[in-house]
Amino acid sequence: MAPAPANRDDLKTRILPQMTLSEGSNPLTSPFPPLPKDLLPAEKAIRRFAVEGNAIVTGGAGVLGLEAARALLEHGAKGVSLFDVNPAQSQDAIDAVRSEFPSAKIIAKKVDVRDEQSVQNAVDESAEELGSVDVLLCFAGVVSCNHALDVALDEWRRTLDINTTGSWICAQAVARCMIRQGHGGSIVFTASISAHSVNFPQPQVSYNVSKGALLQLKNSLAAEWARYGIRVNSISPGYMDTILNEGEGLEEARRMWASRNPVGRMGQPSELTGAVVLLCSRAGRYINGADILVDGGGSVF
Numbered sequence: 011m012a013p014a015p016a017n018r019d020d021l022k023t024r025i026l027p028q029m030t031l032s033e034g035s036n037p038l039t040s041p042f043p044p045l046p047k048d049l050l051p052a053e054k055a056i057r058r059f060a061v062e063g064n065a066i067v068t069g070g071a072g073v074l075g076l077e078a079a080r081a082l083l084e085h086g087a088k089g090v091s092l093f094d095v096n097p098a099q100s101q102d103a104i105d106a107v108r109s110e111f112p113s114a115k116i117i118a119k120k121v122d123v124r125d126e127q128s129v130q131n132a133v134d135e136s137a138e139e140l141g142s143v144d145v146l147l148c149f150a151g152v153v154s155c156n157h158a159l160d161v162a163l164d165e166w167r168r169t170l171d172i173n174t175t176g177s178w179i180c181a182q183a184v185a186r187c188m189i190r191q192g193h194g195g196s197i198v199f200t201a202s203i204s205a206h207s208v209n210f211p212q213p214q215v216s217y218n219v220s221k222g223a224l225l226q227l228k229n230s231l232a233a234e235w236a237r238y239g240i241r242v243n244s245i246s247p248g249y250m251d252t253i254l255n256e257g258e259g260l261e262e263a264r265r266m267w268a269s270r271n272p273v274g275r276m277g278q279p280s281e282l283t284g285a286v287v288l289l290c291s292r293a294g295r296y297i298n299g300a301d302i303l304v305d306g307g308g309s310v311f
């Protein structure tokens with residue numbers, strides 16, 4: 011049953027008394043344990059960037075989500091559960107990842123991140139089928155480009171519902187699961203350069219707002235959930251060379267995005283994975299509440 015909304019009395023009697031750091035099993039209260047001295051340097055590097063346990067990746071049938079899932083598996087994740095409103099669109103690509111990692115468990119679930127009950131069921135099933143949920147990557151998202159004067163309320167609501175509220179619904183369901191498990195975890199939202207500045211030339215007010223809000227969602231949860239050993243961070247990709255940024259009429263915009271970038275090109279999906287792995291591995295243990303821009307320097311131009 012959903013909890014009742016809090017009132018003013020709850021603040022003193024229930025909410026503030028719970029704002030204490032739970033030590034004991036909280037992995038964040040102690041520093042990264044030293045690696046055994048007799049390991050070879052390469053083995054130390056692997057251990058430092060190892061991803062432990064299992065992950066849920068929303069938008070997991072999309073270009074960036076699936077590439078991030080592949081990177082987690084490369085770094086030792088035992089299994090991934092891909093949540094997507096349309097997993098069938100990428101059946102072949104998902105099968106290709108399955109054959110790359112034959113000993114990993116790779117599940118695809120049809121989930122609309124706006125549907126709280128469907129997310130809750132899929133999180134519970136994933137925990138059961140994989141054995142645990144230790145990482146959540148939120149990639150599910152839609153882009154919406156329109157002149158601010160023409161944006162219909164439905165278009166505005168849909169963009170914020172999927173990009174922002176959908177990430178919140180998934181984070182809350184997964185955090186409850188991680189707290190039950192008792193050993194913390196890592197949550198990563200996908201914001202964007204659009205969370206930091208206004209894109210050019212395309213007008214996209216609802217998208218920009220949906221991604222900007224994710225940064226404050228990340229900050230708020232990072233502050234609250236560290237006491238359970240859960241770190242919450244975000245990545246902010248620049249213009250990546252994916253279907254989101256393809257299509258008729260976008261040729262001139264693509265040229266402009268590349269020319270306004272210090273490295274002179276758009277990013278490749280695999281170029282996001284270093285930041286994702288860092289945030290989900292032991293090496294990222296003291297990174298909490300951070301946003302990593304992966305944009306070739308485009309946002310400083």
Ligand SMILES: NC(=O)c1ccc[n+]([C@@H]2O[C@H](COP(=O)([O-])OP(=O)(O)OC[C@H]3O[C@@H](n4cnc5c(N)ncnc54)[C@H](O)[C@@H]3O)[C@@H](O)[C@H]2O)c1
Nearest residue numbers: 069071072073074095122123150151202247249250252254
């Ligand atoms: N491609 C870029 O240049 C870029 C830049 C910055 C941020 N991003 C963000 O990265 C994320 C992934 O982008 P991408 O390029 O891989 O796009 P993509 O379209 O390939 O992937 C997005 C996925 O989200 C899924 N999705 C959409 N609505 C959903 C819903 N209601 N519930 C569940 N799944 C849903 C889609 O089916 C799709 O598989 C998005 O959040 C996007 O805003 C992308």
Ligand SMILES: OC[C@@H](O)C(O)[C@H](O)CO
Nearest residue numbers: 153202203204209248249
């Ligand atoms: O901000 C870059 C991306 O988030 C997005 O792909 C682009 O703005 C879509 O036009």
